[in-house]
Amino acid sequence: MELVRSDAPEVTRCIDSAGAQASRRLPAFVYGCSLNALILLIAIAVSLIVSVRAAAWFGVPVFLAWNVYVLWLLKTPRRNWVIAACADRVCIRLGVNIPEVIMLEVSEIASISMRTVEVFLYGPKPKFVEWLVIEPAHAVAESFSGHITSFLGDIKMHDPSNLGHVAVEEGRLTIGWTWCHPAQRVFIQQVVRECPSVVIAPEERSELDLNGIWHGIREKPNVQQRRMLVEAKRLGFGCKCAELLSLYRSMPLREASAYLAEIEREEAG
DSSP, X not given: OEEEETTSHHHHHHHHHOSEEEEEOOOHHHHHHHHHHHHHHHHHHHHHHTOHHHHHHHHHHHHHHHHHHHHHHHHOTTTSEEEEEOSSEEEEOOOTTOOEEEEEEGGXXXXXXXXXXXXXXXXXXXXXXXXXXXXXXXXXXXXXXXHHHHHHHHHHHHOGGGGGGEEEETTEEEEEOTTEESOHHHHHHHHHHHOTTSOBOOOEEEEEEOGGGSXXXXXXXXXXXXXXXXXXXXXXXXXXXXXXXXXXXXXXXXXXXXXXXXXHHHHHO
C-alpha cells in the first residue's frame, strides 16, 4: 500500500484501464444552491436599484453559466471518481480536494464486501445505508491500518468535510456508497470481472429500527433507545431524528437537536 499523487502516471494508467470504476455524483442543487441564492439576491437588488431589465441581463446569463459549470463539475466521472480497479491494483480517492490517492496492489486485499444497514426511522419503509468494505491481507494488515488511520487523521485536521464517507473500522477501510454510481452490486460485479483473484466476501446486513422510540410513554428515551438514536445520527439521520423527537416527544426542535448532540457526547465518553 502507498499514497501517491492523484495526477501520478500510475494513477492515470489505472483510471484509463479500469474495468471497475465508481464516481460520486452529488445532487447539483445541493452543490450550487448557495451561489444560486446569492445570484438571485443580487438580481433582486439590481432590479430595485436600476431596473428589471438590467437584473435580467445580469442574472440570467450568470445563473445559466454557473449551473452549467456545476453540472459539468459534478457529473464528470473522471473528475469525481471514488474507487477504480484495474487488473493489478486498486486506487481509492477520498475527496476531490485531496491530492493523495490510496493505491493497493490486488495481492494486498484479502476481500471486498458490502455492508448494508436497513434503518427504520418511522413506519415500515426502511432507508438503506451502504458501505464498500475493503479488508487488507494479513501480511499488510497492521501497516495498512496504521497508514490509513494516520492519513485520515491528517485529512480531518485540514478538511474534515471529506471524511463523511470514509472510516477505518476493525482494521478495515469502509467507503460510504452515498450518491455513488453505479450501484454497489454492479461495481462488485465489475471487480469480479476485472480482478478475479480478489475474494468477494458475503454481504453484511443489519437493521436499526427506531419505530419503538416514537410511541408509548412520553418520557425521554431509555439507555437502549439513546444508543439507537446515536447510531442513527452517525448514519446521517440526525436532522430526521430531531424532527421526530420534536413531533412525538414534545421537544422543541432546538432542544431535540441539543439532546442528540448531548447523548452522542455521552456515548463517545
